Amino acid sequence: MLQVKDVVKRFKSGGEEIAAVDGVTLEIPDATFASIVGSSGSGKSTLLALMGALDAPTSGTIHVGGVDVTALSPGKQVAYRRSRIGFVFQQYNLVPNLTALENVMLPLEFDGVKGAERKDRALALLRQVGLSGAKLGRLPGKLSGGEQQRVSIARALANGPEVILADEPTGNLDSRNGKRIVTLLRDLVVAKKTTVVVVTHDRGVANRADITFSMRDGKIVHTKNRGV
Ligand SMILES: Nc1ncnc2c1ncn2[C@@H]1O[C@H](COP(=O)(O)OP(=O)(O)OP(=O)(O)O)[C@@H](O)[C@H]1O
Numbered sequence: 001m002l003q004v005k006d007v008v009k010r011f012k013s014g015g016e017e018i019a020a021v022d023g024v025t026l027e028i029p030d031a032t033f034a035s036i037v038g039s040s041g042s043g044k045s046t047l048l049a050l051m052g053a054l055d056a057p058t059s060g061t062i063h064v065g066g067v068d069v070t071a072l073s074p075g076k077q078v079a080y081r082r083s084r085i086g087f088v089f090q091q092y093n094l095v096p097n098l099t100a101l102e103n104v105m106l107p108l109e110f111d112g113v114k115g116a117e118r119k120d121r122a123l124a125l126l127r128q129v130g131l132s133g134a135k136l137g138r139l140p141g142k143l144s145g146g147e148q149q150r151v152s153i154a155r156a157l158a159n160g161p162e163v164i165l166a167d168e169p170t171g172n173l174d175s176r177n178g179k180r181i182v183t184l185l186r187d188l189v190v191a192k193k194t195t196v197v198v199v200t201h202d203r204g205v206a207n208r209a210d211i212t213f214s215m216r217d218g219k220i221v222h223t224k225n226r227g228v
Pocket residue numbers: 011012013018019020038039040041042043044045046047
């Protein structure tokens with residue numbers, strides 16, 4: 001269970017203070033595909049970053065599997081992110097001087113997976129997102145946005161995370177590859193009991209979620225539960 005309780009995140013910019021997340025309370029059961037929708041600037045990415053302990057809330061608590069991630073020491077937060085969370089960032093955040101294949105092998109290396117197995121597993125993950133052949137040997141800068149997005153999704157899956165937090169995972173994909181990614185994420189929810197939280201502008205993605213939270217001005221203004 002992912003539980004967000006009374007969470008507020010304020011940013012100061014240019015002497016002004018804004019509440020990017022303004023008192024959000026929500027629950028996402030295990031093995032759920034959840035989506036967060038809302039207009040630009042409504043606080044979706046900020047909320048996702050808080051769920052992944054990439055940033056600390058101004059107030060409120062976030063529990064993942066019963067652990068208050070906002071109360072962990074910085075060192076424990078790193079360990080939490082590395083072992084339990086798979087991130088798909090809007091800007092991909094791939095390592096620019098590593099090839100597509102090496103980017104996916106990296107978290108496996110951190111996890112102590114040995115050479116040959118590491119490569120096999122990374123290749124299998126990349127195949128799952130529809131990438132193979134010469135593109136795997138290219139640096140991120142030599143791949144299209146959609147290809148980089150798929151590498152970042154393969155990387156997020158590498159450690160078999162309990163929770164996947166994905167910011168616009170289909171934002172740069174054509175409809176065929178977008179559908180492939182959503183199907184892949186849905187399959188993980190069913191087969192591996194992974195919890196997937198997707199920030200999206202894509203109605204097709206939101207419609208396939210078990211729960212959809214709509215945000216406006218930092219608040220959840222509507223929750224649609226498709227009865228999981
Ligand atoms: N580090 C920051 N410093 C100052 N303001 C910030 C910071 N990060 C986000 N904001 C502000 O917080 C609000 C919410 O931003 P956020 O990125 O969470 O929105 P979003 O719904 O994800 O938008 P988009 O759909 O455009 O990605 C915006 O007004 C944004 O300008």
